[in-house]
Amino acid sequence: DAGVIQSPRHEVTEMGQEVTLRCKPISGHNSLFWYRQTMMRGLELLIYFNNNVPIDDSGMPEDRFSAKMPNASFSTLKIQPSEPRDSAVYFCASSPRLAGGPGTGELFFGEGSRLTVL
Amino acid sequence: GENVEQHPSTLSVQEGDSAVIKCTYSDSASNYFPWYKQELGKRPQLIIDIRSNVGEKKDQRIAVTLNKTAKHFSLHITETQPEDSAVYFCAASRDFNKFYFGSGTKLNVKP
Numbered sequence: 001d002a003g004v005i006q007s008p009r010h011e012v013t014e015m016g017q018e019v020t021l022r023c024k025p026i027s028g029h030n031s032l033f034w035y036r037q038t039m040m041r042g043l044e045l046l047i048y049f050n051n052n053v054p055i056d057d058s059g060m061p062e063d064r065f066s067a068k069m070p071n072a073s074f075s076t077l078k079i080q081p082s083e084p085r086d087s088a089v090y091f092c093a094s095s096p097r098l099a100g101g102p103g104t105g106e107l108f109f110g111e112g113s114r115l116t117v118l
Numbered sequence: 119g120e121n122v123e124q125h126p127s128t129l130s131v132q133e134g135d136s137a138v139i140k141c142t143y144s145d146s147a148s149n150y151f152p153w154y155k156q157e158l159g160k161r162p163q164l165i166i167d168i169r170s171n172v173g174e175k176k177d178q179r180i181a182v183t184l185n186k187t188a189k190h191f192s193l194h195i196t197e198t199q200p201e202d203s204a205v206y207f208c209a210a211s212r213d214f215n216k217f218y219f220g221s222g223t224k225l226n227v228k229p
Contacts, residue, residue, distance in 0.1 A: 050215070
């Protein structure tokens, strides 16, 4: 397996533009997470899905952020409109879950999408 | 929610010395504590984890200890090597879904 795949790896955009980040989790993993990493705030959980259903989006900063998981192999994180303070590395991670139970614990991270909003 | 604090923020050691990174957590219901290593420009990767029913776990040069009473856990790296240089993150979770990460420790191993 190629691991968690994220695109784009780098994105530079201007304030006010829409940004869409994409993620393909590892096949068979039931849980998907979006994290944001900055120097100031470290790794912050934005939202996570179990079996394509959003479970907890309390980390989403504001209404400008939205995330979807239309199927088990694809998720998007959208920022509209983008602002300079959104500049960060956005990581997608997936995790397998035990049948009928909690996750196994290990998060498999993608390479990240480095977003710069000018 | 959970609050995980990690110290020190930076740590510089000589090759061959030991390194210790400490984390404290606030939620007594947390029961799973992983450690991730992130090399410069790379993704975080799990290096070791411990569950609350265990006090210590070891994997070659890496060990993790957990004190549930005091709500703190530590990462120990012995015989450090230059390739151990990276940022290390601790995390805590009560349900294996929502992980709260520490702020990270930048470890520099000087050859």
